[in-house]
Every structure is written in C-alpha cells, then in structure tokens.
Amino acid sequence: ALWDGGLTALRLPSVAGAALAAAGVGATGARLAGGRAGTLAGAVFALLPAVQQYAQEGRSYALVCAAVIWSGHFLLRALDRPAAARWWCAYGAVLALACWLHEFAVLVLLAHAVTLRWLRVPRWVALRWGLTAGAVVLAVSPLVLLSLGQSAEQLGWLGRPGPEVWLGFWLVGGAGALLVRWTRGPGRPLSVLGAWALPPLLVPGGVLLLVSLVRPYYVDRYVLHGLAGLALPAGAALDRALARARRGTGPVGWAAARWLGGAAAVLAVLVPWSLHVRAPESRKDDVVAVARAVERTARPGDAVLFLPGRRREWLLWAPSVHRRLDDLALDQGPRASHTLQGTELPPGTVRRRLDAVDRVLALGDPPGEPLDPYPEEAVKREVLGARFRVCARTEVWGARITVYARPGHCGRGAGTGAGEAGDVGEGTWEARGHGEGGGPGDHGAAAFGLW
Incomplete structure (x- = not known):
C-alpha cells in the first residue's frame, strides 16, 4: 500500500x-x-x-x-x-x-x-x-x-x-x-x-x-x-x-x-x-519462457486451460498475454477472490464451456509429474482427451504447452508450423526451448539485476 x-x-x-x-x-x-x-x-x-x-x-x-x-x-x-x-x-x-x-x-x-x-x-x-x-x-x-x-x-x-x-x-x-x-x-x-x-x-x-x-x-x-x-x-x-x-x-x-x-x-x-x-534451470519452471511460447502459439480469442489450476501463475505475471486468452476455468481472479491464483468454476461449468470452443491451449506440467486427483482437474483431462485432438506441443523448462482442437480445426497455429498433427499421431511435432528467454522470479526466476 x-x-x-x-x-x-x-x-x-x-x-x-x-x-x-x-x-x-x-x-x-x-x-x-x-x-x-x-x-x-x-x-x-x-x-x-x-x-x-x-x-x-x-x-x-x-x-x-x-x-x-x-x-x-x-x-x-x-x-x-x-x-x-x-x-x-x-x-x-x-x-x-x-x-x-x-x-x-x-x-x-x-x-x-x-x-x-x-x-x-x-x-x-x-x-x-x-x-x-x-x-x-x-x-x-x-x-x-x-x-x-x-x-x-x-x-x-x-x-x-x-x-x-x-x-x-x-x-x-x-x-x-x-x-x-x-x-x-x-x-x-x-x-x-x-x-x-x-x-x-x-x-x-x-x-x-x-x-x-x-x-x-x-x-x-x-x-x-x-x-x-x-x-x-x-x-x-x-x-x-x-x-x-x-x-x-x-x-x-x-x-x-x-x-x-x-x-x-x-x-x-x-x-x-x-x-x-542463478539460472532458470535451477528452478522447477521458467515463467518467462512459458509466456513467450504462449504468445507465439496463441491466436486471438483462443481458450486456455491450466492443468492444474495453480499453474495460472505462469501467465498472471504477464497480464497482456493472459488477457488475450479466454480462461475457461477461471471464476474470479486473484484480486477479486483474495487468493494467489484465483478461483475456478465447478466441474460441470468447465465441461460446458469446453463444449463451446474449438481450440484450446492447455498449459500443464511436463511428463512424469503427478496428476492432481481433484474432480475439476479430472474433468479438464477427460474432455480434452475424448473430444479434442493434439495439434502441437511446445516444451519449455518445467512446462508443456499443448494446442488442442476439434477434428478439422487445428489449422496452422501462429509460430508452430504444425498442421493437423492429430492425423499422424500425438506428439509428432515437438519444439523444445529449455530455459528459453531466461527468467526473473520464483518459478524460473533469478535475482533482479543478475540478468
């Protein structure tokens, strides 16, 4: 204050x-x-x-x-x-x-x-x-x-x-x-x-x-x-x-x-x-690299899901990137809810909102991390797996950005160069940018003034 x-x-x-x-x-x-x-x-x-x-x-x-x-x-x-x-x-x-x-x-x-x-x-x-x-x-x-x-x-x-x-x-x-x-x-x-x-x-x-x-x-x-x-x-x-x-x-x-x-x-x-x-690789993730990867991949109005919801912190520090996306699961933001990452909608509402979109950017943990057992997280994974196809994946330090779309809606994502990746099997397109862009802050951040 x-x-x-x-x-x-x-x-x-x-x-x-x-x-x-x-x-x-x-x-x-x-x-x-x-x-x-x-x-x-x-x-x-x-x-x-x-x-x-x-x-x-x-x-x-x-x-x-x-x-x-x-x-x-x-x-x-x-x-x-x-x-x-x-x-x-x-x-x-x-x-x-x-x-x-x-x-x-x-x-x-x-x-x-x-x-x-x-x-x-x-x-x-x-x-x-x-x-x-x-x-x-x-x-x-x-x-x-x-x-x-x-x-x-x-x-x-x-x-x-x-x-x-x-x-x-x-x-x-x-x-x-x-x-x-x-x-x-x-x-x-x-x-x-x-x-x-x-x-x-x-x-x-x-x-x-x-x-x-x-x-x-x-x-x-x-x-x-x-x-x-x-x-x-x-x-x-x-x-x-x-x-x-x-x-x-x-x-x-x-x-x-x-x-x-x-x-x-x-x-x-x-x-x-x-x-x-003092390097991003010493932290579990690199929020700057995540935001830059999303900025390259996202189209205006794309929907976004965080898997799990606490990963919303990856984009909250970059409001200009977060504002471009339709955060499907967000109920109230951090300021309105007096929480660190905001509050999420109930599972049924998230399911209905997912049914209404054709393309989703899913920001999740890298492979090998345990999955959250909560119902709201299970609904996200269930709907994405059953009704969407994987168009592209980008991995940065500590995070994976996956583009999901309805069959026939993959198109060519901005900066991905990927076509209908789902036609040839999940995971055929990979772009890796470990530690990309450096990063300030906890979660991929080094002390200010050292970068």
Missing part, C-alpha cells in the same frame, strides 16, 4: 533475511569459539548455495532462517545469564515470529531441548526454557489450527522422500559431525560447539523425514535454518586450521601453497553451484 516496488520490494526481504541470518551465525560463532571463528562461520553460511538461492526468491525461508538463528543466539545468551528475563523474552518472541512465518520452525524447539539435555543445564533453567517454549507453542497455535484444514491443499503435492533425499540429509549431517569432532580442543570441548551445531542440523529435518514415511511433509527448504549447524563447526574448523598454520614450523611457501590449493578446491565446488542457482 505504501510502495509498489516491483521486484525490488519482492526480493529485498529475502536478501535482508539472508544477511541477518549470516550475521546471526557470526554472532553465535563468536560467543562459542571466538571472533575469528564467528566471522568465518558467517562467511561460510553466506556462501552456501542453498542460502544464496533463498536469498534470491520472494518467499519466507530466508526470513524464517534469520529468526530461527537469532532465537538460538538469544537462547545462548539466556543460558549465560539465566536469571535475566529479557533474554528469555527475546528468545520466545523471535522464535514465535519464525513460527508465524513458517509453522514448521516450531520443530527447532525439539533441537533446543536436545541441546539443553546435552549441556546438562540445571533443572530450574530447563523449567524456564519449558515455560518459554510453551508460550511459543501457544502463540503459534491459531495458525496451526487454521492450517490443519488446508494441509491437503498446501502439502498434497509432496511425494515421499526418495533415497537421494535421505542420502543428502545424512551426508550433510555427517559432514557437520566430522567438523564438530575435528574442532575438539583445549577450551573448545565437543559438548559446547556440538550441542549448538548438531541438534538444529539433524533434529528438525530428521523428524520431518520420519513423519514423511507416513505422510509426506519434508522439503529441504523447510529446514534451511539447519545449515547454520554446518557453518558453525566449519568456521571453527577454519579458525583452528589458521591457528595451526600460524604456529607451523614448515616452509612458508608450502603452507601458502596448501591454503591456495584448498581455496581453489572450495571455489571449484562453490562457484559452479552458485552460478547454477
């Missing part, structure tokens, strides 16, 4: 969130292992490609990450001065904010409980933590109760984590454990750094993975804040390596060569990955 800042307004909170999160890692690392270790830990956190990705995207995860990490820092301060109520209040308030930004952040309470158990804090300190944790749960409970009625819609697209997800989780957790063990030394016992690093790294993600064996809930970005548990021991390990190098008795040239070799190896891994997260 105060400032329509476009992409800057969309992305600035995520950039600020990632910066605050890195600062929180640095502040926590400084209290646990010294100023240089904290600075290195914050730098490691900022360089992690996953952190860079969600610093770009207009979503809540960078802000959640910042709030969770600073809540941990305030808990550390509260344990240093457990009689000071202000640190407990700061811990509870910031963690409640994190949970309101994304309710799965409440799982960090389990990690903090493990940390307190590991550190063997006095019972009265544990009681203070329990009261604060209870206040956090109470504060977020209205959101939890509301979202229980929406869980099928919000998380119904998730599948059970495959072996590669489990392997990635344990590789990251194992790397954190090895770094914690390597940093063990005088004045820096395993119980302190490990208690602060490993539970947040392993517990929230591990709980979601176990729950996902019954009902899929796990996505790695939901526990992005756990990467602080990898950055903290990495910063301490780098600090220890620097200290050893300064005390070393070997030739200076050999020590410099080892450091240069290590830095080159790190850059060889991080730079390609960091460049990848």
Whole structure:
C-alpha cells in the first residue's frame, strides 16, 4: 500500500533475511569459539548455495532462517545469564515470529531441548526454557489450527522422500559431525560447539523425514535454518586450521601453497553451484519462457486451460498475454477472490464451456509429474482427451504447452508450423526451448539485476 516496488520490494526481504541470518551465525560463532571463528562461520553460511538461492526468491525461508538463528543466539545468551528475563523474552518472541512465518520452525524447539539435555543445564533453567517454549507453542497455535484444514491443499503435492533425499540429509549431517569432532580442543570441548551445531542440523529435518514415511511433509527448504549447524563447526574448523598454520614450523611457501590449493578446491565446488542457482534451470519452471511460447502459439480469442489450476501463475505475471486468452476455468481472479491464483468454476461449468470452443491451449506440467486427483482437474483431462485432438506441443523448462482442437480445426497455429498433427499421431511435432528467454522470479526466476 505504501510502495509498489516491483521486484525490488519482492526480493529485498529475502536478501535482508539472508544477511541477518549470516550475521546471526557470526554472532553465535563468536560467543562459542571466538571472533575469528564467528566471522568465518558467517562467511561460510553466506556462501552456501542453498542460502544464496533463498536469498534470491520472494518467499519466507530466508526470513524464517534469520529468526530461527537469532532465537538460538538469544537462547545462548539466556543460558549465560539465566536469571535475566529479557533474554528469555527475546528468545520466545523471535522464535514465535519464525513460527508465524513458517509453522514448521516450531520443530527447532525439539533441537533446543536436545541441546539443553546435552549441556546438562540445571533443572530450574530447563523449567524456564519449558515455560518459554510453551508460550511459543501457544502463540503459534491459531495458525496451526487454521492450517490443519488446508494441509491437503498446501502439502498434497509432496511425494515421499526418495533415497537421494535421505542420502543428502545424512551426508550433510555427517559432514557437520566430522567438523564438530575435528574442532575438539583445549577450551573448545565437543559438548559446547556440538550441542549448538548438531541438534538444529539433524533434529528438525530428521523428524520431518520420519513423519514423511507416513505422510509426506519434508522439503529441504523447510529446514534451511539447519545449515547454520554446518557453518558453525566449519568456521571453527577454519579458525583452528589458521591457528595451526600460524604456529607451523614448515616452509612458508608450502603452507601458502596448501591454503591456495584448498581455496581453489572450495571455489571449484562453490562457484559452479552458485552460478547454477542463478539460472532458470535451477528452478522447477521458467515463467518467462512459458509466456513467450504462449504468445507465439496463441491466436486471438483462443481458450486456455491450466492443468492444474495453480499453474495460472505462469501467465498472471504477464497480464497482456493472459488477457488475450479466454480462461475457461477461471471464476474470479486473484484480486477479486483474495487468493494467489484465483478461483475456478465447478466441474460441470468447465465441461460446458469446453463444449463451446474449438481450440484450446492447455498449459500443464511436463511428463512424469503427478496428476492432481481433484474432480475439476479430472474433468479438464477427460474432455480434452475424448473430444479434442493434439495439434502441437511446445516444451519449455518445467512446462508443456499443448494446442488442442476439434477434428478439422487445428489449422496452422501462429509460430508452430504444425498442421493437423492429430492425423499422424500425438506428439509428432515437438519444439523444445529449455530455459528459453531466461527468467526473473520464483518459478524460473533469478535475482533482479543478475540478468
């Protein structure tokens, strides 16, 4: 209402969130292992490609990450001065904010409980933590109760984590454990750094993975804040390596060569990955390429269907393209319905509207994606398959645009060069434009200013 800042307004909170999160890692690392270790830990956190990705995207995860990490820092301060109520209040308030930004952040309470158990804090300190944790749960409970009625819609697209997800989780957790063990030394016992690093790294993600064996809930970005548990021991390990190098008795040239070799190896891994997260191929789809493909293919007045309806977001960002098409299933747009993608007509109405047109552009997921089981989506697929023929298909990154027409109405679509493709079998005409045109934004988008 105060400032329509476009992409800057969309992305600035995520950039600020990632910066605050890195600062929180640095502040926590400084209290646990010294100023240089904290600075290195914050730098490691900022360089992690996953952190860079969600610093770009207009979503809540960078802000959640910042709030969770600073809540941990305030808990550390509260344990240093457990009689000071202000640190407990700061811990509870910031963690409640994190949970309101994304309710799965409440799982960090389990990690903090493990940390307190590991550190063997006095019972009265544990009681203070329990009261604060209870206040956090109470504060977020209205959101939890509301979202229980929406869980099928919000998380119904998730599948059970495959072996590669489990392997990635344990590789990251194992790397954190090895770094914690390597940093063990005088004045820096395993119980302190490990208690602060490993539970947040392993517990929230591990709980979601176990729950996902019954009902899929796990996505790695939901526990992005756990990467602080990898950055903290990495910063301490780098600090220890620097200290050893300064005390070393070997030739200076050999020590410099080892450091240069290590830095080159790190850059060889991080730079390609960091460049990848700035390309359309790092996202699930490329909305700019979708809109351009539709613009080339569509005729004035063509009907359009989104399969499923939430894919309407592909064209909503380009209203000049969307306005040219008759959106058959749309009941109310986002502004009128106060929703993200608008609301759709009931299945019977969609069927009648499909019966009244001769040519339809269907914008759907690429092959291999699960089909939505809802009646309104089933009607779209049923009518298109039974009463229309495939005239042409265009595939771009993360999407497929299919031109359907009644028999005899395919003609020559604008820019397709396709005739009656249905006469020679579905899928004989293919034009592939992966990553075509680049793209800003979440869903095929990189940070503004990088294209």
